[in-house]
Structures are given as C-alpha cells and as structure tokens.
Amino acid sequence: MIQSLAISDVKLITPKRFGDARGFFSETWNSKLLRDEGIDLEFVQDNHSYSAARGVLRGLHFQNLPHAQDKLVRCTRGRVYDVAVDIRRGSPTFGQYVGAELSAENWAQILVPKGFAHGFVTLEDHCELQYKVTDYYAPECDMSIRWNDPAIGIDWMIDPSVVTLSEKDASAPLLSEVECGFVYKSAHAGSGQG
Template sequence: MLEVRDLGLGVREIRPRRFADERGFFSEVWNAETWREAGLELQFVQDNHSLSRARGVLRGLHFQSPPFAQEKLVRVTRGSVFDVAVDIRSGSPTFGQWVSVVLSAEAWNQVLVPAGFAHGFLTLEPDTEVQYKVTAPYSAAHDRAIRWNDPAIGIEWPLEEAELTLSAKDQAAPLLAQADTGF
C-alpha cells in the first residue's frame, strides 16, 4: 500500500510501507506497478545520491529545461531536509508559488516533484543523505538554477542566511524573473 498526499501545485508526498521487526525494517520504496495503481506512471532513468556533511547546506533551486526536464522522486536515507518545489511554468496560474515538506529518514517519506518545478533542499542535520530518481538524464546544457532567496518567491527557509552553506553556482543563480526556464 502506498500513501499519497497532495502538497499543492501538483507536488505529492509519498509514504511507502515499512515492515519492521527486531532485525530492522524492509521497505519497497519504488514499484512501477504499485505506483501505476496509485495513478503515478513514471519511467525513471537515473538515480542520484548526495551527502551533505553539515547542517545548513542548501542545494538549489535546480531544474533542467526541456527537452531534459525531470520529474524527481526525492527521499532522505539519513538525517532530514526542508524540501522545496517552486512552480516555474510560465503559463501556470501558480507560477512562482512554492510548497515545502520536511523529509527525513525517520518519517520515511518521499516527495514527487513534477517537471516544470525548481527543486531544492536545506539540510536540518549533519551527515544528511538524499537519494532521488529522475525521469531524464543529466544534461549540462539544460542544467539551470534560480535564486534560493528570490524575494518574489518568498520561501520561508527554517534557518537564517548566516547559517547556510551554498555552492558558488547557487549563490550566483538568477532571480526567477530573469531566468530562462524554458517552461
């Protein structure tokens, strides 16, 4: 059984079943047939895994432009993150709006981010590991980002800016109004 909750904007939180006993647990985190029965038909082509050593690492807001736009299934296998998705589809009535969810190894939840959304996460604990599946392969020519603190979007990050660690790429990302998203 798969528990699916709409977070808004078409972003979904998913909780796969976890079977636990004295040895530990087992969980089927992805099964094409089970997901198809839940109305979620996806063809993943690549798995990614990141480790953030410190609390306060912010990765994002990232996306790939068409024809390499990606849907992402994101989960945390150690630690926790504040996960964000921003609608960057120019004709969308929810353009520039965002939703968030805390993903954690303890909660064993996942988030499904549709294509046409910028995605990012902020680590809430040290040594946090994030794994995610995508529906299109990485393409450097289509790799894009928008500014994590764009005031027009207004994401309410749970940590102060002085506590954050960002890559040079993420620090230099354009505002959404200046970005060529391709959507």
C-alpha cells in the same frame, strides 16, 4: 500513502515500512502500485547526495526542455526541508512553492514533476538524499534559480545566516531572469506538467 501538497501536482509519498527486532524492509518504488494511483513514470537515473553539515542548501535546480526531469526524492540519513517551486508560465501557482520535511525517520518522499525547480536545506549534520529522475543529466539544460529570490519568498525553516551554498547557487539568477520552456496546461487540456 500518497497525498497532494498545496500545489497538487507535487506529491508526498510515504512507502510502508515493515520492521521488527532485526530492522526494517520497505519498497521505496513500485511502478505498478503508483501507476494504479495515476503516477506513471519511467526513471532512468538514480542520484545520491551527501551533505556534511547543517545548513547546506542545494538549489533551486531544474533541467530545462528538452531534458526536463521528474524527481522522486527521499532522505535516507538525517533530516532536510525539501522545496518545489512552480516555474510553469501561465500556471495559477507560478512562482509559488511547497515544501515538506523529509527524514530517515518519517520515510516520506517528495515527487517533483517537470516544470518545478527543486531545492533542499539540511536541518542537521550528515544528511543523505537519494533521488530518481526521468531523464539523464544534460549539462546544457542544467539551470538554477536564486534560493532567496524575494518574489518566491521561501521560508527555509532555518536561519539564513547559517546557510552554506555552492558558488553556482549563490550567483543563480532570479526567477524573473530565467528563460525556460515550461508552460502550464490545465487538467482539461492535459497533464499540467509541462
């Protein structure tokens, strides 16, 4: 099942899961099926993130041009609140965010396209995220935006006093201070993703 979130370029994808007394089986990515739904991406790298405690917040992260990444994120252990922020200049939803709970139980995935910053916070201990990306890690293009930027106003669904951050994320700049190359293209002009 594929549904658009409030910012329609961000998709929530819930693969079918077939279970019995032994456990379950699921196709978590099928390029042909998703291409038939208009999602035509070539993933080149898989990443796996583990967070030991509730309240670990990672983000808001993105790779700038020319190494921008689409991300397909899923939670395979525990429960997180996952967020995408529109950072495409000229977009009608610039600086706005959408979020969804991802968990091992609900089996949902979030597709975060190029031109969006991504972050998540763990809602319980021992969370693992796995995500696919469409370009390789490029440290020179690795950028961050402050997780609690008041202009974005993200409700992280958790008490901010319990949040644990990396030093890099704690000192990230505000969106207004970030120079990135993403420009919104309307559906009439192209993909709208970069």
